[in-house]
Amino acid sequence: MILGEVGDVSRFPNRNHFASYTGTSPISASSGDHQRHRLNRAGNRRLNHALHIAAITQIRQDTPGRVLYRRKMSEGKTHKEALRCVKRRISDAVWRQLQTDRSDDQTQDTKWPRTTAKDTFLVAYRSPDTPRANGRPKRFKPAVV
Numbered sequence: 001m002i003l004g005e006v007g008d009v010s011r012f013p014n015r016n017h018f019a020s021y022t023g024t025s026p027i028s029a030s031s032g033d034h035q036r037h038r039l040n041r042a043g044n045r046r047l048n049h050a051l052h053i054a055a056i057t058q059i060r061q062d063t064p065g066r067v068l069y070r071r072k073m074s075e076g077k078t079h080k081e082a083l084r085c086v087k088r089r090i091s092d093a094v095w096r097q098l099q100t101d102r103s104d105d106q107t108q109d110t111k112w113p114r115t116t117a118k119d120t121f122l123v124a125y126r127s128p129d130t131p132r133a134n135g136r137p138k139r140f141k142p143a144v145v
Helices: 002-006 015-022 045-060 064-074 079-105
Strands: none
Touching (some): 015 079, 045 064, 064 079
């Protein structure tokens, strides 16, 4: 879902622009001496929903997202404010992973279709946008939240 909604990640110059597009950037809602931020209602709602589901899953399981959520709650933030922080952290991790995948795509080889074996007539077709390094599939590194 994220890949379909984002498309070409190169249109976002940095993680802050990506967060604004996904609706995970904070909006200042301060008044007087009370400094706080609220959830952004703008941006792509489908992407925001996908990140919301990821954040809820992170909070329910024993993950780094849960550690961040508990730390923010202990700092005095409300549930919604702490959840916004987790969503922003996930948004930044997604942006970094998309940037990594984009740089890996630049190193593809152009030799396709390729035969599977010399004694067979079968041809292994692959998409030209499959990340490759030296003709072998790249091993993806998981994004760190």
